[in-house]
Amino acid sequence: xxxxxxxxxxxxxxxxxxxxxxxxxxxxxxxxxxxxxxxxxxxxxxxxxxxxxxxxxxxxxxxxxxxxxxxxxxxxxxxxxxxxxxxxxxxxxxxxxxxxxxxxxxxxxxxxxxxx
Numbered sequence: 059x060x061x062x063x064x065x066x067x068x069x070x071x072x073x074x075x076x077x078x079x080x081x082x083x084x085x086x087x088x089x090x091x092x093x094x095x096x097x098x099x100x101x102x103x104x105x106x107x108x109x110x111x112x113x114x115x116x117x118x119x120x121x122x123x124x125x126x127x128x129x130x131x132x133x134x135x136x137x138x139x140x141x142x143x144x145x146x147x148x149x150x151x152x153x154x155x156x157x158x159x160x161x162x163x164x165x166x167x168x169x170x171x172x173x174x
Contacts, residue, residue: 109139116142
């Protein structure tokens with residue numbers, strides 16, 4: 059853990075998922091990438107139905123994180139709204155349009171078998 063905030067990685071992950079569910083994100087998938095990535099511990103991938111919803115979902119994640127004193131290390135892709143990455147250090151959030159998500163298929167890239 060980075061020590062910059064008081065949330066555990068799991069609590070931060072739960073907060074991210076709650077923020078996404080609140081605005082009706084689709085196909086939210088949480089992947090534990092500890093030992094597979096030196097960048098982060100958890101990755102959350104979700105879909106939005108339009109660039110506008112993708113932006114709203116990212117804003118919701120950022121706002122909820124900041125309320126818990128977690129400031130994103132970086133946010134990429136807000137202009138286009140097709141694929142926004144919110145880097146919360148211990149948890150990296152990818153919010154994408156369905157066609158972009160299908161094309162890049164991050165779940166397969168990380169070869170994660172997540173039990174449903």
